[in-house]
Amino acid sequence: MQNTTITRNTAKKGSTARWLQIGFGLAIIIFLGAGLLNYTASFSERTLPHNIAGLPLTQSMSGDEARREVNQLHGLDITLQDAWIGHYGGQAAIIWVSLSPTENDSSYLMSAMMTRIRQGNAYFGNLQEMAIEGQKVYTVVSQDRQKHYIWQVDRKVIWIAAPQGKEMLFVQEALRLL
Secondary structure, eight states, X not given: OHHHHHHHHHHHHHHHHHHHHHHHHHHHHHHHHXXXXXXXXXXXXXXXXXXXXXXXXXXXXXXXXHHHHHHHHHTSOOOOSEEEEEEETTTTEEEEEEEOSSHHHHHHHHHHHHHHHHTOOSSEEEXXXXXXXXXXXXXXXXXXXXXXXXXXXXXXXXXXXXXXXOHHHHXXXXXXXX
C-alpha cells in the first residue's frame, strides 16, 4: 500500500509542476504579446496622432504605399525604412513623415530638399529658417500660398502643409507629438 500512495503523490506532484510550467509559459507569452501590441500602438500613435490642434486625422497611409508617394513627390527613389502620411481636417493639413535607415540619411535628405528649394523651385519659395520650441524648422510657401514646415528629428524628416489660420498652433502641437 505504501508504494501505491507514494506513486500517487509523485504523480500529483508531477502533474502540478507540469501545470505550473504551462501556466508560467502562457503568462510569458501573454506578457510579451501585450508588450509588443502596446509598443506597436504607441509608435503608430506617436507618428500619426489622431488629432492635432483640433483637426482630426481623416485619412492616412503607411508602409509601401506611403513610401511610393514620398518617392513620387521627390521624383527620386529615396531609400526609406518607412513612411507615414496623414490628412487632417479633410485636406486642411497634411503631414508626411519619412523614416530613413540612418540619421545621416535623413540629414542628407533634409539638405538635398533645402538645396533644391534654394536653387529655385516652381512649387515652393520664400525659404526661411526659424526655431520653434527649440527645434530648427524650415518654412516655405507653396504656389497656393499655403505655408509648409519641415524639420528633422533623428532618422525622421517631417514635412507639414499647415492649415491656414492656425499654422503655428498646428506645428507646435505636431512638434510635441511626432
